[in-house]
Amino acid sequence: MSLEVVVYVLTALAAVVVVLTRLRLRRDEGAGRHQVGSGLLLLHTACGVLALAGWVTFLVTDEDLSWNGLVGIVALGFWWLTVLAGLLLLLRWLPSRGRHASGAVEDSWSDGPGLSVLAHVGLLVGVLVFTYAYLTSAV
Numbered sequence: 001m002s003l004e005v006v007v008y009v010l011t012a013l014a015a016v017v018v019v020l021t022r023l024r025l026r027r028d029e030g031a032g033r034h035q036v037g038s039g040l041l042l043l044h045t046a047c048g049v050l051a052l053a054g055w056v057t058f059l060v061t062d063e064d065l066s067w068n069g070l071v072g073i074v075a076l077g078f079w080w081l082t083v084l085a086g087l088l089l090l091l092r093w094l095p096s097r098g099r100h101a102s103g104a105v106e107d108s109w110s111d112g113p114g115l116s117v118l119a120h121v122g123l124l125v126g127v128l129v130f131t132y133a134y135l136t137s138a139v
Contacts, residue, residue: 003129003138010126011055014079017119018048021086024116044085051078055130059139072134079127086120 022045054075061068090113133139 003133003136007130007133007139008059010129011052011059014048014082014123014126015052017086017123018045018052018082021045021048021089021116021119025089040085040088044082044089047078047081047085051075051082054078076127076131076134079130083120083124083127086123090116090120 022041025041054071058068058072058075061071063069
């Protein structure tokens, strides 16, 4: 399988991560041990949407266009911001200590942080692949 095909598949999976994270954490209903600010979720969603729009534009337009490379690098910047916000969202699963600590809140999506960790570490790997593909002109 060529790197270009891998990039297209990972792009679709990255879109799923952005959308499902937004759906899972809407209205402070997300699972975890701590509440995360709505600003962090907004950053994750906004950067993810901008990254996806820019990255898809970069992938489907002619590489000979003068602005195509700029769109790709800007999209990569937004992907890296999305990854950072996503990894910070995982902080909601850190254990609580102390007399007034509360247990983890569960939801119907999964038991524990497994799905969130898989999604956001997978997004990190995907963005590493995107960056490598961009730097080596594979896409």
